[in-house]
Amino acid sequence: QSALTQPPSASGSLGQSVTISCTGTSSDVGGYNYVSWYQQYPGKAPKLMIYEVSKRPSGVPDRFSGSKSGNTASLTVSGLQADDEADYYCSSYGGTNNPYIFGTGTEVTVL
């Protein structure tokens, strides 16, 4: 049950965009359209930002978008704002024997 691979850090300037990758295998990310993304501030609970690869929950700004190609999913944050600075985690369904796998996490810095 290895974690999905994310870059440890990513950064972008205010108003610009940043894209975070999440790489798995054909048994998880590549095999199902069940990738979700979470934003987490230090000491706080995670917040759902994207589910089913590209769907946004109510209340999440459309600056956040998700996509997938093969075994790699991506989260793009456009029009970066100061409060986008947080840790971001991806997660994927991995089948009945390995239901959920998280990514290693990416710390986003807004310059």
Place this chain on the structure above:
Amino acid sequence: EVQLVESGGGLVQPGESLRLSCAASGFTFRSYWMSWVRQAPGKGLEWVANIKDDGSAKHYVDSVKGRFTISRDNADNLLYLQMYSLRAEDTAVYYCAREASVSWDYWGQGALVTVSS
């Protein structure tokens, strides 16, 4: 308003047991799968276990199989995680979370479990 409130965390010695509770409100608890997700200090998120809406199916991450038991009381809107034979590597903040569309749309504030002698 959906609320999930964990309780029962604390400091225990290796080999001891602990039970976490999660009180749910603001939604029809019996209609949702529920999960426990943990986060070791300074580390990433790790899914621990989940349970079907009616309690008839349960799944666990390999590292806790045989040591942790997830359960629920749909009459009182409570989710539990009974933890046995605790190890230092189980030290983490444990979150209860509601499942929806193969993701977690609501999370509790977390309960800290520290396993140390």
